[in-house]
Amino acid sequence: MIQTELTDGRLFDTDAYCHSFDAVVTAVYAEQNTCRLVLDRTAFFPEGGGQLSDIGTLSGYAVTDVQETVRGIEHTVNAPSDAFRVGDTVHGEVDWATRFSAMQCHSAEHILSGIIHQLYGYDNVGFHLGREEMTVDTSGVLTKEQLDRVEDLANAAVYRQIPITVTYPSREELATLTYRSKIALQGRVRIVTIGDVDRCACCAPHVRSTGEIGLIRIVFAERHRGGMRLYVKAGERAARYVRAVSDELARISTMLSAHTTETADAVSRLLTELKDTTLAYKAVLHEQMRRRAEELCVEDAHPVERFSPDMPVECVRTFLNTAVERVRGIAVAILSKADGFTYLLASRTVDLKACIGDINRTLNGRGGGSSAMMQGTFLCSEDAIRSYFKSLVL
Numbered sequence: 001m002i003q004t005e006l007t008d009g010r011l012f013d014t015d016a017y018c019h020s021f022d023a024v025v026t027a028v029y030a031e032q033n034t035c036r037l038v039l040d041r042t043a044f045f046p047e048g049g050g051q052l053s054d055i056g057t058l059s060g061y062a063v064t065d066v067q068e069t070v071r072g073i074e075h076t077v078n079a080p081s082d083a084f085r086v087g088d089t090v091h092g093e094v095d096w097a098t099r100f101s102a103m104q105c106h107s108a109e110h111i112l113s114g115i116i117h118q119l120y121g122y123d124n125v126g127f128h129l130g131r132e133e134m135t136v137d138t139s140g141v142l143t144k145e146q147l148d149r150v151e152d153l154a155n156a157a158v159y160r161q162i163p164i165t166v167t168y169p170s171r172e173e174l175a176t177l178t179y180r181s182k183i184a185l186q187g188r189v190r191i192v193t194i195g196d197v198d199r200c201a202c203c204a205p206h207v208r209s210t211g212e213i214g215l216i217r218i219v220f221a222e223r224h225r226g227g228m229r230l231y232v233k234a235g236e237r238a239a240r241y242v243r244a245v246s247d248e249l250a251r252i253s254t255m256l257s258a259h260t261t262e263t264a265d266a267v268s269r270l271l272t273e274l275k276d277t278t279l280a281y282k283a284v285l286h287e288q289m290r291r292r293a294e295e296l297c298v299e300d301a302h303p304v305e306r307f308s309p310d311m312p313v314e315c316v317r318t319f320l321n322t323a324v325e326r327v328r329g330i331a332v333a334i335l336s337k338a339d340g341f342t343y344l345l346a347s348r349t350v351d352l353k354a355c356i357g358d359i360n361r362t363l364n365g366r367g368g369g370s371s372a373m374m375q376g377t378f379l380c381s382e383d384a385i386r387s388y389f390k391s392l393v394l
């Protein structure tokens with residue numbers, strides 16, 4: 001067992017921009033088609049503090065996960081079990097696009113959390129930094145206006161190009177230092193300072209200057225456990241997000257023939273029109289259904305009427321409510337569906353509860369309702385339904 005001093009060999013602690021390095025293998029834990037390697041030094045940031053691990057390659061083999069354990073920083077490598085031996089020198093390449101994106105996001109999170117803490121006194125109580133999504137949970141509720149203000153100040157901090165520094169203060173210095181920290185760190189404490197915007201204990205790599213973050217955008221916020229969950233895009237993720245959203249908006253704008261800043265009003269007008277049109281359409285359908293019921297041939301005691309599957313059930317009920325006034329037995333309405341029929345039965349003279357058991361048994365049906373109206377499904381042919389009700393004697 002290799003004893004690794006956790007604070008040694010962590011290249012990402014002191015140089016966030018190191019993404020190409022050589023190291024010596026100090027332990028190999030081989031499994032079927034993967035190896036977990038511990039190295040004497042590494043630029044791969046292990047998963048921690050809400051942030052996913054780096055990915056990349058070690059001597060050409062894909063590094064898919066990096067975890068910090070009691071054995072050290074373990075790199076999961078897609079490689080045969082005999083690919084690496086203790087003492088081998090390996091070349092590591094951290095996937096820089098993924099890492100830099102995470103650095104932009106993580107620094108943006110510190111800026112937002114620092115500003116929220118300064119302005120409103122709320123703490124960051126949860127943080128998740130995935131490959132695409134970043135969420136920041138606050139301990140208190142923020143209004144839209146407050147969030148806009150936070151976002152404006154965060155972007156102003158970007159424009160000021162504030163240096164982001166990493167220090168390891170002594171215990172005495174730490175005692176006099178004000179800083180945000182949600183994790184109790186053992187050993188030396190790594191402090192990340194962003195000028196007058198934020199100071200926080202943190203183990204993750206950050207950009208050198210706020211100017212490297214680019215745009216910070218809170219794209220969505222919702223109430224979460226007494227506070228807020230903020231969905232944040234920063235850096236290249238924000239740029240891609242803005243492109244995707246503006247492309248989408250341009251399509252909507254073309255479809256509505258409305259300016260991109262007036263699409264919500266145009267959609268609102270469309271919805272009102274749709275609601276009015278639907279109401280008018282349903283009124284026509286109800287009227288048609290009443291007329292169809294008045295013209296229904298009631299020669300049979302239990303007439304069966306088939307409706308289009310698109311017919312709203314409430315309109316079929318209108319049909320039945322009118323039809324039962326004229327039908328001697330049961331008025332039957334069926335609507336075809338993929339594997340059978342939806343049925344509605346109504347009667348003024350027959351207790352449907354008394355005969356629904358036999359009906360369902362014979363026509364492979366399920367369903368129920370009141371003595372006067374039943375609804376369910378038949379899994380059988382239309383002919384079977386028609387012949388059953390034609391011969392039904394009650």
Ligand SMILES: [Zn+2]
Nearest residue numbers: 106202203204
């Ligand atoms: Zn942090």
